Amino acid sequence: MLVVYPDYINPNLFCISCSISSTLCAMESAINTLVSEFKTFAGKDGSSDTLSKEEFRSLVACQLPNFVQNSSDPAVIDQLMGSLDENNDGELTFLEFWQLIGRLANKHGGFSQ
């Protein structure tokens, strides 16, 4: 459905093409948050586009303490890092990290595996 907005309506504020009355683009804002938090932690040392193990440990402890059980346990971090680092280079790319939060989100949402 093509929607033409009058000049005085900011199309980013309300969705008039569906019945959802919430503020628009909550998903885009959420994606922005995930990207910016990843970059904040990835930028602590070395490449600002990838997470070292120490950066990953810090991110999980600070940003995912409720979603990752025993997030302060080094063995948990080692296991998670190993399961995500597909090319075993000791660094996690954004897409490698995305697989982890997808698993966490899928579990958190109660979806089937």
Added chain:
Amino acid sequence: MLVVYPDYINPNLFCISCSISSTLCAMESAINTLVSEFKTFAGKDGSSDTLSKEEFRSLVACQLPNFVQNSSDPAVIDQLMGSLDENNDGELTFLEFWQLIGRLANKHGGFSQ
């Protein structure tokens, strides 16, 4: 680092185990948002755990208008749906949908492919 919080400190408000001074758990809140928005749109008809093409069209138009170019074009929706629906059942699971927003986030963040 194991952190023991005094009773009066809510560990969800401030991170005292790293140098990041922002409110804690921004990532968890963002994941919550993505899950709840998915469920809102998936619940419009049929299975509340998967997106039909019409639900997917509605979600993209309402929630990803800036991240998906020409999001109101039916051909764009058809192409996206086809690229994500791995088992071709006409419904997108949460994890199938997660691959799309991962791609969008990766591009939005300027990361390499």
